[in-house]
Amino acid sequence: MTSLQQLTADIHRLIPLMGSMGIEIVEADGGTAAARIPAAPNVNHFGSMYAGSLFTVAEVLGGVLSYAGLAAEGAVPLVKSVTIDFLRPATTSVLARASLDDDELKDTLARYAEHGKADFELVAEVTDEAGTVVARTRGLYQLRRF
Helix, strand or coil, X not given: CCCHHHHHHHHHHHCHHXXXXXXXXXXXXXXXXXXXXXXXXXXXCCCCECHHHHHHHHHCHHHHCCXXXXXXXXXXXXXXXXXXXXXXXXXXXXXXXXXXXXXXXXHHHHHHHHXXXXXXXXXXXXXXXXXXXXXXXXEEEEEEEC
C-alpha cells in the first residue's frame, strides 16, 4: 500500500490545483477515505472556507478509494455526478470522510471484473475542527477499465 504522504504527492502531481489548495490525504484504508484541507488559502471574501474548496476535498475521496478498497488492475475512478449541501460556514480546516462497507466494495469490484466498469455511490461528511458537519456530499462515481 502506498503511504499517505506518497498518495498525497501523487494527487498533487496529477491535479496540481489540489496541491495549491493544500489537500492532504489522511486515511485510505479498505473502504474508508479521508482528506483534510486547511482554511488558508481556501478562505473566501466572507472569512469562511470557499464553497469550491469544500466541494473539492469531498469529491476527491472517490478517487482515493481507488487506491484503497477499490484497487483493481487497469481501473481508473471517474466522477459522474456530485451534489453538495452546505450546512454551516467553515472557518477552520476541515476533514472530509467517506466509506463503503465490505459488501459494497466486493459488489463494485465484481461488477468491474465482469463488465469493465461499475458505478458506486459515496456519501461524504465534511467537518470542521470542532467536529461540526459543515457540508455533506452524495456522489456517483464509476470504476472503469482504462
